[in-house]
Amino acid sequence: MEENGPQLPEEDNLHEHYSFTVDKGQAPLRIDKYLMNFIENATRSKIQAAAKYGGIQVNDEPVKSNYKVKPLDNIRVLFAHKPFEDLLVGEDMPLDIIYEDDDLLVVNKAAGIVVHPGHGNYSGTLINGLIYRFDNLPNNSSERPGLVHRIDKDTSGLLVVAKTEQAMSHLSLQFAKKTSEREYVALVWGNVEEDEGTIEGNIGRHPKNRLQNIVYLDDEAEKGKPAVTHYKVLERLGYVTLVSCKLETGRTHQIRVHMKHIGHTLFNDARYGGDAILKGTTFTKYKQFVDNCFKVLPRQALHAKTLGFKHPTTGEFMRFETPVPDDMVQCIEKWRGYSKYQEL
Incomplete structure (x- = not known):
């Protein structure tokens, strides 16, 4: 047969x-x-x-x-x-909610958690946890419940989530009009020479690798969307620099792309090449030191530290801060010790 x-x-x-x-x-x-x-x-x-x-x-x-x-x-x-992202299922998972009222909540997202389901990540996302705990969250323009904005999987830090339609439209408008406040802390490769500066450059998909974004300038600018990042040096640590980045716009991978564009790729950012030794010596001991830093911080060194916005009902400006998480702190401490040793 x-x-x-x-x-x-x-x-x-x-x-x-x-x-x-x-x-x-x-x-x-x-x-x-x-x-x-x-x-x-x-x-x-x-x-x-x-x-x-x-x-x-x-x-x-x-x-x-x-x-x-x-x-x-x-x-x-x-x-x-x-598409699995269309089949949302609530999941009981721990959420670090640092503020909540009838209109919104502010979540401190741990590194490693995807914000919303997508190809390859269909469960265990922040949205799965939110819809388990909260009924009738409003959809945004992409049909994603509660989400006003997002941060990358391996970036830690603050997100605001809307609980009502009115809060969703009000908060989304603030992000669109660039009146919200978003400050990140990043550890980047190299010594950032200027104490502070502004990076402007349209961001769009990489022509050969759709999983990356790049900066398009001049004649090719129309291939990307306008993006502005303001940075300030917090601490110089020899072959790396700790910086604060304030977002004027919110493009995908914006800080990661902009910092790489000016020659300062985020430390251990595998997608953009920061998981290689980009600055420093050729000594074996140095390589071992950097490898140890990578093990302590197995992700890009980026944390969404500060989030500010006007409350959609009261009109009061609210600002939230969350401390840099332990993995980044340990990595920064290692570099602090190494840079002091180099000065001796």
């Missing part, structure tokens, strides 16, 4: 997970290879399987996995299952 192959889903049962337009300067490249750079946690076999049942579409036509992408192609990626 002949065995039937696996049942392929019909096109009507496919659900869109990604869509984007290929950049103008893209060289011809097999679409399965191309998508590997653009979809986090994707495997080539999964992409090829999707192509077999018509789930990889270019300009609304299904293509095979050996199709060569061209500039300005419109690509859609469809799978047989709905």
Whole structure:
């Protein structure tokens, strides 16, 4: 008896997970290879399987996995299952809520927790914890309950969450109009020469690695969105510098991208190359010291320390601060000791 192959889903049962337009300067490249750079946690076999049942579409036509992408192609990626981020389930998890009233709450997010579900992170996110504890949180424009803004998975610190529709619109407008206050503490590679400064440069997707963002200037500025970061040196520690960064805008990875743009990548920021020794000596002991710092702080050295905004009901300006977490403190202390040793 002949065995039937696996049942392929019909096109009507496919659900869109990604869509984007290929950049103008893209060289011809097999679409399965191309998508590997653009979809986090994707495997080539999964992409090829999707192509077999018509789930990889270019300009609304299904293509095979050996199709060569061209500039300005419109690509859609469809799978047989709905995006997991659409299937929100409440989860009982600890939340460090430092303030709460009828309109909003302020959460101190630990490093390692994803803010909202997305590809590769479908549970254990901050939103899963919020909807378990709070009923009827208002959706933002991206259908994400309660979220006014977000911070990266491996960034620690403060977030404000809206509990009512009125609070959501009021707080979102403050972030859009740049009247909210957001200050971060970061440890960056190198000696930041100026005591303070402002970084301006439009931020957009990296043309070859969609998981990164870069600064676009001058003729290419239209590829990104305006971004402004004000920085101030807090402490010089030899081969690294502790800085305060105040956000005027809130682009994805803004501090990480802007600091790298001026030559000061965040310490241990793996996505942007900060998990390599970017400054310092070639001595083996130094390498061991840096490796120990990486072990103490196994993430980018970035903490959302201060958050300020007008209360949506009372109009009172509220400011919250949270201390730099232990992993960053230990890493900073190590560098403090090392820099003093170097001065002897």
